[in-house]
Amino acid sequence: MKKLIIASCMLLSMNAFAAQVKVAALSAPSHYLNPKQSTSDLVQWMKKAHNDGIKILSTPEAYIGGYPLWNYVEKTIDIAAGEKHKAAFIEGSIYLNGPEVKKISAAAKKYNMGVILGANLRGEDGNRNTVYNAIIFIDEHGKVVNVHRKTSGSHTRVRA
DSSP states (O other), X not given: OOEEEEEEEEEEOTTSOEEEEEEEEEEOOOOTTOHHHHHHHHHXXXXXXXXXXXXXXXXXXXXXXXXXXXXXXXXXXXXXXXXXXXXHHHHTSBOTTSHHHHXXXXXXXXXXXXXXXXXXXXOOGXXXXXXXXXXXXXXXXSOEEEXXXXXXXXXXXXXX
């Protein structure tokens, strides 16, 4: 079921006054290994959330990219198929400075909304074939303010 789960929360400042903020958790499927379509869908959800007065929108873990579930089955059953899926998984992941994050950041700024984005991030520099499950925090100004990624790659390391 596609929907936004909306909750109100109170944010307390250092000055001890409270502001009420609407926060939503996106409960909608993404497009497995299709970051471009998942990004387009997310921007549409951001527009809807903005129209509902949402100030912070959180996506599910691995919303962009998806989980490497094939790894748990094919690694031991069909190694060749597992390698094909691994290559597709790497290609279906995004770069932190790539077009998907830029598009979501622009929408965050446009809609004055913070976004907590679950995504599969490709490694930088020499680790481009390693994918990390990550959370990207984008503020209401469209700035990436923090990235937290798991310390180990998601079964995608290419061994020399």
